[in-house]
Amino acid sequence: MSVTVPVLEVERLSFAYGPCKALDDVAFQVQPGECAILLGPNGAGKSTLFSLVTRLYEAPAGQIRIAGRSLRQDSCAALSRLGVVFQQPTLDLDLSVAQNLRYHAALHGLSRREAELRIREELERQGMYGRRDEKVRQLNGGHRRRVEIARALLHRPALLLLDEPSVGLDVPSRRALVDHIHALCRSQGLAVLWATHLIDEIGADDSLIVLHKGRVRAWGPVREVLASQGAATVSAAFHRLTAEGEG
């Protein structure tokens, strides 16, 4: 019997900025094909968690594994399986779409030929191939996000991190983004960790990780979290989970 290795394993992770604890004993897993939604109010520790999973900081306590590789001991192998779309746009505005993607392909060690093939494949999937020679500055917010997703998937990661990627997008672009990511999970077995404030972005088959004051308050499939909280909606469950310890 084969045992599936979680794509993301976070174990007993704690982190503090000086005396201020940002994450306290955080633990969860994301499996292949799973779309895990990370919910939490402002200051819950979501950004810190993302900074630790992307190794911008290193946690003194706890363990993070990506596709079975420890981020601390085998950081390059772990990061090679990770694709990220940051909350802030990170494309070079003065470069063309293709130049931005070639830069990313080079950082991941792809040959020119392989890079061109994958750029075509990913941009076609995003409906952006015809605009590959345009400068990013000429694209609107929704199209820039599409390019960022194409870029994050260029090296075929096992785990995609999305840090509030729909901020600033109009409703149709947001809907298209949500549908696209869910389709990728189903069709390619991509594991996704998606930080958001927008509850309408959560699908019925997703799993939820509710983070509040640096601790995981709930983790599991949406249905199980709703049942455990006796709530009919994610919004109600979220309010119950994050109201504890307030005031």
Place this chain on the structure above:
Amino acid sequence: MRPLHYLRALRGIVARELYRFVHQRERFISALVRPLVWLFVFAAGFRSTLGLAISPPYETYILYEVYITPGLLGMIQLFNGMQSSLSMVYDREMGSMRTLLVSPLPRWFLLTAKLVAGVAVSILQAYVFLGVAWAYGIEAPVQGYLAVLPALLLSGVMLGALGLLLSSFIRQLENFAGVMNFVIFPMFFMSTALYPLWKIQESSELLYWLAQWNPFSQAVELIRFALYGRFNGVACGYTAGATALFLAAAIVGYNPSKGMMQRKGGA
């Protein structure tokens, strides 16, 4: 990671920096105008007031324009190093530094590659400046134009590493003005770029001492000697030592577990 991966990443980082530089024409022009103004205006004005005795590597009396040309090459690299530092602070604020740091390569390599990319741009600027200076009548021996390349490379890496180190300390873009006042101007004016050491000693022993130990002076002397086909061992050793020191400190500054990034809570 395979060696080919490192090579491709380095090529990608350098290409991106060159593309960005070419696209930002104003940056190219302003980077060139600055030393040319010093050469055509400042040096021309001071030509008659400053008398220069014969001192190595020069074998005859020289015009002041000839004297400050290596200093202005250093100036190009100094400003470029600080410009890279500024762009790193900007990239960090805007988030694009994250895309670099999240790449599956060791951080020391990514930072060094970024540094080399900045130096490639500064060398391009330096040669365009030398071309204009040549057309103006400031000629170095032919072999000097080749010999100055490794000197420009080393001094560029040193000044770029200093910029990198500063960028690991600077949290916000607004603080960058301080770098201008506290780093670029003192480094440039307290150096041999504009006046020889013996001339500085005539007016102030303290200034002489500061200029002598200023790594920028050593970089300028390395360039000056190389441009005339001569090797200045002391300047080369000093510049290489300063490069190693600045680079090591910058890598520690960007280390995810030890450096400034973590204490500042930003990347």
